Amino acid sequence: xxxxxxxxxxxxxxxxxxxxxxxxxxxxxxxxxxxxxxxxxxxxxxxxxxxxxxxxxxxxxxxxxxxxxxxxxxxxxxxxxxxxxxxxxxxxxxxxxxxxxxxxxxxxxxxxxxxxxxx
Numbered sequence: 001x002x003x004x005x006x007x008x009x010x011x012x013x014x015x016x017x018x019x020x021x022x023x024x025x026x027x028x029x030x031x032x033x034x035x036x037x038x039x040x041x042x043x044x045x046x047x048x049x050x051x052x053x054x055x056x057x058x059x060x061x062x063x064x065x066x067x068x069x070x071x072x073x074x075x076x077x078x079x080x081x082x083x084x085x086x087x088x089x090x091x092x093x094x095x096x097x098x099x100x101x102x103x104x105x106x107x108x109x110x111x112x113x114x115x116x117x118x119x
Contacts, residue, residue, distance in 0.1 A: 005044070007096040011075035014056030018046050022088070024104040031064070035078070042093040042104050043081075051080075051089060 008015040023045040032041035057073040058080075068082040081090045093099045 004050075005096050005098065005101070007091065009056065009072035009075055009079050009095065010077035011072060013074040014058065014072045014079050015054040016079075016091075017052040017054060018044070018050055018091070019052065020050035021046055021102075024093070024102050026104045035069075036092070042099075042102065043090045044093060044096075044102060045083075045088050045090050048087045048089055 004021055005018040006016070007018075021044045025043060025045070027041045027043065028039075033039060035041075058070045059073040059076070061069040061071055063069075067084050067086075069078065070080050070082055071078055078092060079095065083089065093102045093104075096102065
C-alpha cells in the first residue's frame with residue numbers, strides 16, 4: 001500500500017494512512033456546517049480498501065441517511081464518514097498531516113453556501 005496521505009484524530013489515538021484518494025470536495029450543506037462548526041467542509045473520498053488503520057478504535061455515531069459517521073473512541077473527535085454499500089469513506093482535510101496538499105475541485109450544495117462577511 002503506497003502512502004498518499006497520513007492523518008489522525010484530535011487526541012492522536014486513531015492514526016491512519018490513505019493509499020488512494022478518489023476525489024476532494026467542498027460541502028456547503030447545513031448538516032456539515034452544524035457538525036463541524038465551519039462555514040464549509042473540505043474532505044477527501046477514499047476507497048475502503050485504500051485505508052490502513054494504524055492505531056486506535058472507532059466508535060459509530062448515529063447513522064445518517066447517506067452513511068455512518070465514525071469517531072475516535074477515546075476523544076470522540078470525528079474521524080471519517082462511512083458511505084456504506086458504496087465502499088467509500090470520507091475524511092475531513094483537517095485530519096490529514098499535510099492538509100495543504102489537498103486541492104478540492106468541486107463544491108457540493110453550493111446553493112446552501114453560508115453568507116460570510118466580506119463575500
